[in-house]
Amino acid sequence: MTDIPSFLAGELTENGHRLVQRVYYEDTDFSGLVYHARYLHFLERGRTDYLRCLGVEQSRLVTVDEEGLVFVVHRMEIDFKSPARMDDVVTVLTRTEKAGGAKMILVQEIRRGETLLIAARVIIAVINAKGRPRRLPEGLAAQFNGAPAQG
Numbered sequence: 297m298t299d300i301p302s303f304l305a306g307e308l309t310e311n312g313h314r315l316v317q318r319v320y321y322e323d324t325d326f327s328g329l330v331y332h333a334r335y336l337h338f339l340e341r342g343r344t345d346y347l348r349c350l351g352v353e354q355s356r357l358v359t360v361d362e363e364g365l366v367f368v369v370h371r372m373e374i375d376f377k378s379p380a381r382m383d384d385v386v387t388v389l390t391r392t393e394k395a396g397g398a399k400m401i402l403v404q405e406i407r408r409g410e411t412l413l414i415a416a417r418v419i420i421a422v423i424n425a426k427g428r429p430r431r432l433p434e435g436l437a438a439q440f441n442g443a444p445a446q447g
């Protein structure tokens with residue numbers, strides 16, 4: 297990995313992963329509220345930095361073995377609870393619900409302080425470099441399942 301300060305990737309906590317982000321003008325629509333599709337960006341950053349904090353480098357997974365390994369979003373359920381606004385500071389929370397077989401299930405929230413803005417459940421398919429399903433290696437599944445869980 298490059299020498300990037302670790303605080304940029306958030307932190308692992310007893311509740312999973314925590315990433316703090318600011319809402320910028322580019323994230324909003326004409327009303328000053330975050331445009332609904334931009335929440336996908338915040339959620340993706342949370343998932344990516346969760347992996348990074350677990351020591352998983354996605355750019356290296358495709359060459360981890362002769363088969364290769366790639367994560368792709370298979371399904372996402374999102375509940376929009378309350379809007380975020382320009383200049384808000386939001387926290388993206390990510391935790392593993394399940395990791396094994398050919399999929400992972402991650403649960404995510406976006407909060408402004410104690411206020412829940414977004415609740416999401418993301419099903420990640422595990423595929424090989426040719427796009428075919430493959431099993432998540434046991435060691436990697438253990439990293440996800442051993443990560444702090446929300447209680």
